[in-house]
Amino acid sequence: MLGGLAAERRDMDVSNEGVSVLDQMVPVSRRTLHDELVGRIRDLIIEGHLAPESRIHEGQLGQALGVSRTPLREALKFLASEGLIELVPGRGAVVRRLTPRDVRDMLDVLAALETTAARLACRRASDAEIASLRRLHDEMMGYYATRTRLEYFKRNQAFHAGLATLSGNAFLAATHEGIQSRLRRIRFVGSDAPDKWAGAVAEHEEMVQALEARDADRLAAVIARHLEATWIRVQDVM
Amino acid sequence: MLGGLAAERRDMDVSNEGVSVLDQMVPVSRRTLHDELVGRIRDLIIEGHLAPESRIHEGQLGQALGVSRTPLREALKFLASEGLIELVPGRGAVVRRLTPRDVRDMLDVLAALETTAARLACRRASDAEIASLRRLHDEMMGYYATRTRLEYFKRNQAFHAGLATLSGNAFLAATHEGIQSRLRRIRFVGSDAPDKWAGAVAEHEEMVQALEARDADRLAAVIARHLEATWIRVQDVM
DNA sequence: CGCAAGAATGCTGTATGCAGGATGACAGGA
């Protein structure tokens, strides 16, 4: 999902001086079957309903989803490019298993992207944008207090995505989002024990403070530490 | 093309002590129609035979390539996920145009990845690996001397890809490769005047030296400077 | 003469059919 550069930028364009309403009108987003299928299958994989290493039976899955093989196959090719599945000639699509090494590598890339985003965000994010990230963080804290795992986790992901967006670099944000979605399952099962959350919450708090102070170096350092800790938290579930 | 994590790692495993030949045997690579089409269409776009903003006529292109619409459409979905084309509901595939902003954003991400790769490479690359990158650089210098543009350009790309590989992080290398291929066309037309090469060549020389000295900070700095210069070189062709 | 509504054409999106290769079972032989 590295696409949609222009589309995403449009949402971030806040200044509309001298621009007609027509120009900033977003096309009605018709949910196509393609998008629907890609989303559904991606969720099936991320949520673990399609096990790693398992082959995807086109006829079966197509029937289950109520579509013919053609659009289903097209969706599978799309997901293959994202790296979620692997296309084996003559044997179809296989759900890719993330090795510990893969996860480690991806976290390193994520760290590179997030620290870069952090430095950019410290420079160019508006106070309002930073405040909205702070609100997101506070929400997350609320769910942490009540141990509401799924909602806590969602805010956590949204926080990191939001930080990437604040960089003002839409391509960076899109790339970050793609990697984060691939790591979602691993990170979710890795956050099973609420006592593991404490460290992450503290790091998030520090990140918000650094961002509010626009202290780029400190923010980058915290992020690096945060992802290193994520690696440790996640390691034993693989 | 963020896929192929495991596959790419295999190539880098050089030590084969106590390992049977069977274990390191690479499966016969059957070039599927899918791969063939993806490669061909990608090249058509990157080389400019399919103009930006232009719609891709499935019947037409299919006939030109000698395949039916089904595998062609599947290849298009694949490329859409890479971001080369955009899928417009009811109107098919459109070649995406890179705005200056897109290019700038992508170069920033490329810089983040390459500097990260550089630091890793300084730590873990073997002397032999560094030497082979030096050879690649020397080859490039040869083509620079004779102003052999295409070959020069290819070595240039290979050099950066090689640096990413030396990081030992296969995912980073794959991500880097994906971005670099999308920028290939713009960088190629941006290198039309040989007098522009001089700076790039000098920077490459400095990069090799820094890598040989395993001076991570210096290497990262040169890379950042190099990509900043790339942005300037490329700007006026857009 | 310009514009708009409608029809015709062409293209995309989806379903289905068919051929070739993969998978698994089973029998015969070492």
Added chain:
DNA sequence: TCCTGTCATCCTGCATACAGCATTCTTGCG
């Protein structure tokens, strides 16, 4: 008992067919 070769079945890969929507041309009206 285990291995190997053969056969049946199933599934994938590709082609083709058809329905519905976009686009464009044409025609009628202002």
